[in-house]
Amino acid sequence: MSRKKDFVDKAIAAAQEERGVVLVNTGNGKGKSSAAFGVVARALGQGMKVAVVQFVKGRADTGEAAFFREARKVFPDKLFWHITGEGYTWEIQNLPRDVAAARAAWDLASRYLSDPEFGLVVLDEMTYAFKFQWLELSEVLEVLSRRPPMQHVVITGRAAPQELVDAADTVTDMVSVKHAFQAGVKAMPGLDW
C-alpha cells in the first residue's frame, strides 16, 4: 500500500460534505460516455430524475439509446434523453460547425441545470462545443455555478478545456493504453455502441 494511496483512502473516509458534484470524463481512451451512462443507471436506481443531452449526434441505433428507451417503462417520468447537434464522424474536423444546433442543445441543458427536481444532468460530448467554439465556456461555467446545490453534472468528451477542469470537482483522464481498433477490430455492437 503506497503512502499516497493511504492518504487518499484516509481523505475519502474523512470527507463529510454532501453536495452536487461536477464530474468531467475526458481523455482519448474508451469509457467517457459509457461511464456517464453507468452513472445514469446509478442515479435512476437512487430514485433521481435524470436528463441526458447529447451534443454530437451519433448513430440513431445505439444500444444505450435502445436500452434506456425500454428502461423508461419501469422508471416513468424519471429519464429525459435528448440527441441534439449534427452528424457524427471520426473525422472531427469535418463536423458541420452548427452553432445553432449547439445553442439549442445548450438552451435545453440550461433548463435542466436550473431545475432542482433533476438530480443528475449528463452533457455528453459537450467538450467539442468548446473546441469548435460553438459555445462560450464562460457562460456554461456561470450556469454550472448557479445550478441547484444537490445536482450532479457529468460532462464528457476529449480535450476538456483547463477552465472546465478547474471548475469541476472530479476529473478523470481516460488514457488509452491500447485499443482493439489498433489490432483491426471494428467498433462492436454492445461494447462500443
Next chain:
Amino acid sequence: MSRKKDFVDKAIAAAQEERGVVLVNTGNGKGKSSAAFGVVARALGQGMKVAVVQFVKGRADTGEAAFFREARKVFPDKLFWHITGEGYTWEIQNLPRDVAAARAAWDLASRYLSDPEFGLVVLDEMTYAFKFQWLELSEVLEVLSRRPPMQHVVITGRAAPQELVDAADTVTDMVSVKHAFQAGVKAMPGLDW
C-alpha cells in the same frame, strides 16, 4: 488535429475484424465500474445476454443494483447479476483474504465465459483477486483465451497486472486528475453508489 490523432482516426476507419473484445478498466480515477455498467446497458440494448460478477462485495443498496434489478423486468432472462466475495472497505489491506469466496466467484464467471449465449461478461473489481493472490492469473487468462469468439469481457479494478494488460484488446487507464473527496465531499448517492 494532431498527426497522432489523425492516424488513430484512420485506424478506426480501416478496422474491419468483428470479434469479442477483452476490455480492462483500470487506474485510480473514477469511472472503472460505471463504464462497465454503461456497457451493460449498451449490450442489453443490442439484445445480448449479459452476466455481471462482482468480486468484491460492496454495499447492498447501490443505485446500480437497484436500477438493473428493476430494468430486468423489461429485459427478462437477459441479465444475470451476482454480488460475490467478502466485505468492501477502502482500507483494502484489511479485506478478508477469502480465497474460497473468490474461487466461487471465479467458478461462476467461468461458466459464463464458456457459454456462447452470453454476449457480455463483466468481472467487476476482479483485479483485487490477483493483487491478493486469491486467484491464479494464468488460469484466468487461459479461460479468457478459450471463451466464445464473439463474447466481450469487461474487467475492472485498480492496478491491473501487466500480463492481463498484455492479453486484453482494449485497456483504459482511468487517471484521477482531481476528485471531490479531496475537497471534503463524501461519496454521493446517484453518482458514486
